Amino acid sequence: MKSHVKAVVIGGGVVGCSVLYHLARAGWTDIILIERSELTSGSSWHAAGGFHTLNGDPNVAKLQAYTVQLYKELEEISGQSCSLHLTGGVMMADTPERMDFLRLAHAKGRYLGMDTELITPSEAKAMFPLMDETNFVGAMWDPVEGHLDPSGTTIAYSKAAKKLGAEIVLRNPVKELTQQPDGTWNVITEQGVVHAEHVVNCGGLWAREIGRMVGVELPVLAMEHMYLLTEPMPEVEAFNKETGREMVGVLDFKGEIYTRQERNGILLGTYEKACKPWSPVNTPWDFGHELLPPDLDRIAPSLEIGFKHFPGIEKAGIKQIINGPFTFAPDGNPLVGPVQGLTNFWVACGVMAGFSQGGGVGLALSNWMVNGDPGFDVWGMDVARWGEWASLRYTNAKVRENYSRRFSIRFPNEELPAARPAQTTPLYDIMVAQNAVMGDSWGLETPLWFAPKGTEPKDIVSFHRSNDFEHIGNEVRAVRESVGVTEIANFAKYEVSGSGSEDFLNRLMTNRMPKEGRIVLTPMLNEFGKLIGDFTIANAGAKGAGDERFMIFGSSAAQKYHMRWFEKHLPKDGSVRIHRFDQTLVGLSIAGPKAQALLQKLVDDDVSTASFKFMDFREMAVGGAPCMVNRVTYTGDLGYEIWMQPAYQRLVYAAIKAAGHEFGIVDFGMRALLSMRLEKNFPTWFRELRPIYGPFEGAMERFTRLEKNDFIGREAAAKEKADGPKLRRVSLVVEALDADVMGDEPIWAKVNGKDFGTVGKTHDFGAPRFDTTGKEARGSTAATGASAVRGIHDGEWSVVGWVTSGGYAHFVEKSLAQGYVPAELSEDESEGMFEIEILGHRRPARINVQPLFDPAGEKMRG
Numbered sequence: 001m002k003s004h005v006k007a008v009v010i011g012g013g014v015v016g017c018s019v020l021y022h023l024a025r026a027g028w029t030d031i032i033l034i035e036r037s038e039l040t041s042g043s044s045w046h047a048a049g050g051f052h053t054l055n056g057d058p059n060v061a062k063l064q065a066y067t068v069q070l071y072k073e074l075e076e077i078s079g080q081s082c083s084l085h086l087t088g089g090v091m092m093a094d095t096p097e098r099m100d101f102l103r104l105a106h107a108k109g110r111y112l113g114m115d116t117e118l119i120t121p122s123e124a125k126a127m128f129p130l131m132d133e134t135n136f137v138g139a140m141w142d143p144v145e146g147h148l149d150p151s152g153t154t155i156a157y158s159k160a161a162k163k164l165g166a167e168i169v170l171r172n173p174v175k176e177l178t179q180q181p182d183g184t185w186n187v188i189t190e191q192g193v194v195h196a197e198h199v200v201n202c203g204g205l206w207a208r209e210i211g212r213m214v215g216v217e218l219p220v221l222a223m224e225h226m227y228l229l230t231e232p233m234p235e236v237e238a239f240n241k242e243t244g245r246e247m248v249g250v251l252d253f254k255g256e257i258y259t260r261q262e263r264n265g266i267l268l269g270t271y272e273k274a275c276k277p278w279s280p281v282n283t284p285w286d287f288g289h290e291l292l293p294p295d296l297d298r299i300a301p302s303l304e305i306g307f308k309h310f311p312g313i314e315k316a317g318i319k320q321i322i323n324g325p326f327t328f329a330p331d332g333n334p335l336v337g338p339v340q341g342l343t344n345f346w347v348a349c350g351v352m353a354g355f356s357q358g359g360g361v362g363l364a365l366s367n368w369m370v371n372g373d374p375g376f377d378v379w380g381m382d383v384a385r386w387g388e389w390a391s392l393r394y395t396n397a398k399v400r401e402n403y404s405r406r407f408s409i410r411f412p413n414e415e416l417p418a419a420r421p422a423q424t425t426p427l428y429d430i431m432v433a434q435n436a437v438m439g440d441s442w443g444l445e446t447p448l449w450f451a452p453k454g455t456e457p458k459d460i461v462s463f464h465r466s467n468d469f470e471h472i473g474n475e476v477r478a479v480r481e482s483v484g485v486t487e488i489a490n491f492a493k494y495e496v497s498g499s500g501s502e503d504f505l506n507r508l509m510t511n512r513m514p515k516e517g518r519i520v521l522t523p524m525l526n527e528f529g530k531l532i533g534d535f536t537i538a539n540a541g542a543k544g545a546g547d548e549r550f551m552i553f554g555s556s557a558a559q560k561y562h563m564r565w566f567e568k569h570l571p572k573d574g575s576v577r578i579h580r581f582d583q584t585l586v587g588l589s590i591a592g593p594k595a596q597a598l599l600q601k602l603v604d605d606d607v608s609t610a611s612f613k614f615m616d617f618r619e620m621a622v623g624g625a626p627c628m629v630n631r632v633t634y635t636g637d638l639g640y641e642i643w644m645q646p647a648y649q650r651l652v653y654a655a656i657k658a659a660g661h662e663f664g665i666v667d668f669g670m671r672a673l674l675s676m677r678l679e680k681n682f683p684t685w686f687r688e689l690r691p692i693y694g695p696f697e698g699a700m701e702r703f704t705r706l707e708k709n710d711f712i713g714r715e716a717a718a719k720e721k722a723d724g725p726k727l728r729r730v731s732l733v734v735e736a737l738d739a740d741v742m743g744d745e746p747i748w749a750k751v752n753g754k755d756f757g758t759v760g761k762t763h764d765f766g767a768p769r770f771d772t773t774g775k776e777a778r779g780s781t782a783a784t785g786a787s788a789v790r791g792i793h794d795g796e797w798s799v800v801g802w803v804t805s806g807g808y809a810h811f812v813e814k815s816l817a818q819g820y821v822p823a824e825l826s827e828d829e830s831e832g833m834f835e836i837e838i839l840g841h842r843r844p845a846r847i848n849v850q851p852l853f854d855p856a857g858e859k860m861r862g
């Protein structure tokens with residue numbers, strides 16, 4: 001075993017081996033994988049080996065497609081068969097709502113370059129004759145699904161990595177990890193110490209324990225999972241003989257069941273409601289190649305549905321029941337990336353579908369380690385998406401919830417109940433008493449909308465407009481016509497201080513830093529000129545001689561993501577300090593034409609526009625409580641953001657409500673706020689602004705000052721400007737019916753077959769693709785050739801872009817969408833040019849370049 005390496009990968013399951021292979025492929029060959037026992041000594045060996053591309057997050061879906069496409073390459077390089085069966089698969093909808101879900105998934109696939117197809121239950125039965133198709137209303141066919149040999153595949157990754165120069169050390173548990181002053185690591189193993197620049201935790205079932213070696217509690221939990229294998233079935237053999245094909249894989253949403261052919265019989269697995277965590281606190285180190293005792297009673301309710309939906313299987317004898325543990329993060333997606341607060345400590349764990357996701361995870365992580373950036377949008381699996389509130393107990397409750405609804409529909413307005421409340425502000429009980437429907441905003445209970453007195457404060461979940469529609473409309477109109485108040489504790493807040501603060505921020509941000517008492521809006525870019533942040537920054541003024549102080553406000557969900565970046569770039573000389581407030585600073589926003597008059601009643605300062613202008617910042621007492629006040633709001637109206645310590649929040653709120661009484665003040669929630677930002681064409685972080693877009697694509701040029709000092713990403717941004725952006729963020733008015741866009745819908749344009757190359761653009765890994773075109777390929781085991789991502793055309797119409805978010809803008813009474821289209825189409829405001837596919841219906845849409853509400857911005861300037 002080498003004693004000094006560039007990187008140590010801990011764990012020889014499918015994920016560790018994939019990371020090793022991808023690091024070696026990217027040119028890091030001075031690397032070791034250290035495995036406690038033999039390869040596949042965790043969950044990998046007893047996996048059912050199924051793979052598919054469907055995922056609620058389109059970016060994760062595309063990484064899954066990459067994983068599947070990789071297997072051919074892997075077999076060729078390693079000389080090891082993965083026993084790949086690319087059968088294709090069907091997803092069965094038992095209700096119209098589930099069919100809507102499949103329509104959405106199918107529509108998303110259009111801009112990702114996926115070849116899914118909506119089919120009838122009878123067509124599905126022709127590919128899997130053991131089903132009773134009368135249980136279903138429709139289905140979706142996905143050609144990129146199948147199954148493989150889990151151990152063979154893991155070994156294929158390991159052999160390919162070794163061929164490229166990586167080393168693998170078996171039967172050698174990692175016992176301890178100690179960090180050196182220079183940020184490198186001593187990896188203490190049973191066979192000795194390895195000094196490494198980087199450590200990657202691919203510990204699978206033990207990832208949590210490896211995290212604890214460095215003082216981190218990773219939000220992962222292993223769950224028991226069962227699947228059964230039947231005896232050989234004559235029906236299966238007959239089908240194979242008759243058609244020359246294998247039966248396809250089937251997902252049955254209602255039963256939370258997956259099933260497929262395994263040899264001459266059937267494999268059927270369930271995600272049962274009465275699910276069971278395994279080793280909830282500590283994973284035993286002596287667990288290895290063994291199975292857990294099966295528990296048929298636990299899966300009996302799922303089997304009952306399974307046998308009703310697939311009566312052909314009930315008749316077969318059960319040959320074996322496999323029960324094994326594997327890990328999940330609270331939302332079921334992997335945990336990947338560098339851990340905030342640590343240097344050179346990486347994770348790739350919580351991978352619950354290693355054979356669908358392992359390749360994509362390996363690719364993303366290796367890009368990140370070697371190039372400093374994952375290369376595409378991996379937010380959906382970034383370890384930074386969880387905060388401190390994701391404790392052991394939180395994870396336990398959320399993972400159980402997620403497991404038991406593995407294939408359940410998550411409606412766009414659905415808030416899941418487990419592990420809530422995790423965090424509350426001092427106003428929580430007041431908001432609940434006022435009939436607020438509360439939502440989870442990065443672990444914090446936040447009012448979404450207010451139900452009228454006497455009605456139950458509850459969302460009726462739906463893909464269509466729902467019971468909140470009328471009430472959000474009332475909140476919006478009340479704000480626009482007079483004044484409203486809302487909680488904004490769920491924003492991220494940071495203070496940057498020290499003599500080097502302004503230089504530091506100027507180096508990180510694209511806009512010039514404001515003068516004392518002023519505010520700027522500014523994006524932040526990575527080295528590749530892609531958007532990695534969008535902030536409101538106030539120059540709060542020095543507290544002492546030679547000091548500088550800035551307040552930064554941003555997206556709450558990105559707090560750890562941004563802290564990781566800030567810390568990476570902090571000057572080593574200690575001239576800059578950064579503090580994340582989290583919930584030690586909370587806030588309220590007041591907005592609407594009467595907001596100024598209201599604030600004046602609460603403060604002793606003069607807050608007339610002449611004295612306190614748009615984009616001013618001031619510390620002042622509001623209702624007697626020390627506060628920081630920004631003259632800006634996300635509503636795009638005249639308004640203020642008021643920040644205070646939690647101890648003052650109830651007092652300030654009470655003062656605002658009392659003083660606002662004469663103006664008819666209303667409480668409004670996040671949904672009204674988001675509706676108002678739409679009619680101003682304001683973007684949101686993680687929707688419109690993500691690390692796959694440049695500042696000119698994102699229409700952020702007003703805040704991107706190439707002429708100021710050099711800043712991270714400036715060169716790439718200058719190139720983007722010089723070349724002209726390929727894509728452009730736009731706002732569209734949609735002739736919607738009773739459903740507005742939710743995000744990820746394809747945008748069609750009448751371009752007479754012209755291909756702009758934008759479809760699949762955001763996710764193009766340049767990997768080989770299976771040719772999955774043509775219905776004749778359905779159910780075939782043959783995977784042939786390679787083809788590029790093709791455009792989707794329908795006569796003179798083509799898919800040219802995608803929606804990022806949208807909804808109903810209640811004040812202007814229009815359904816609006818934001819999204820990306822080719823730049824050359826982005827100012828085409830003509831009627832009949834665009835259509836957006838909502839729940840399977842293509843609805844006319846028209847670009848509106850200017851915001852529909854207050855296009856000149858006169859109201860917010862007051």
Ligand SMILES: Cc1cc2nc3c(=O)[nH]c(=O)nc-3n(C[C@H](O)[C@H](O)[C@H](O)COP(=O)(O)OP(=O)(O)OC[C@H]3O[C@@H](n4cnc5c(N)ncnc54)[C@H](O)[C@@H]3O)c2cc1C
Binds near residue numbers: 014015041173
């Ligand atoms: C019953 C069942 C069915 C499944 N079906 C499917 C399926 O159909 N499709 C699919 O994609 N996925 C399936 N899975 C999930 C799949 O098995 C996991 O996603 C995958 O195994 C995760 O791999 P991993 O490498 O992250 O973890 P693991 O396989 O757990 O590997 C971790 C490795 O790290 C090693 N290790 C841990 N600690 C140390 C240490 N301190 N020092 C050195 N080595 C260490 C372990 O020995 C182990 O070999 C199934 C799982 C189960 C249990």
